[in-house]
Amino acid sequence: MLTIGLIDNFMISRLGLSILLNNYYQDVMLLEANNVQEYNILFGHHTPDMIILGNNSNDEEKCLAVARQLKKLNPDLPLIIYDEHLMRNLTxxxxxxxxxxxxxxxxxxxxxxxxxxxxxxxxxxxSPILTEHLLDSLSHNYGEKTPKRRPILTRREIEIASYIAQGMKTSQISAMLGRKASTVSSIKHNIFRKLNVKSVTELLDAFSEFPF
Incomplete structure (x- = not known):
């Protein structure tokens, strides 16, 4: 049985997500709560497969604090966050x-x-939408002494980088784009070289070095 903690103080949103999950998974248990405190009181003794957290605030510090609290209490559990507002700096x-x-x-x-x-x-x-926003920031280099923006990644490299950031394998990207796997591998190598990264995690970290 798949067990998922579901925390969201918007009852309608939580209900919709509950219906979605129950329709897709034949055997799923949902541990529903309005907030982290209520979740810990009701289900602190449970060990779900993951926790889903809905953030409704546009206060970045508050959203991050709640996420930190959950990870501190459940350091080994996967945590999914869905935000009401697009806050790219939080990613x-x-x-x-x-x-x-x-x-x-x-x-x-x-x-x-x-x-x-x-x-x-x-x-x-x-999310591909968030990936697109982040990678768009990598398409230009804002040098302090350079008045004009200088491209870092080509449009094709940005597209492939977005798929890499989503965890897709070279073979999957190759099939999706109708390109040879060797071509995709070469482009991936160029992306990592240009951004001076060696993994998807480092690729995400590289975003923080560029303004949004």
């Missing part, structure tokens, strides 16, 4: 404290199941 901070998936509330119907499945396969998931 890097979230992953640095150890979350496993990040999407927007408006896309939960389309992305929550793929996000969960990706995490069950021990990978991280970042």
């Amino acid at each position: 890097i901070s979230y992953f640095r404290i150890g979350i496993s998936g990040y999407i927007l509330r408006q896309n939960t119907a389309e992305e929550m199941i793929p996000c969960i499945e990706t995490i069950l396969n021990q990978k991280k998931y970042l």
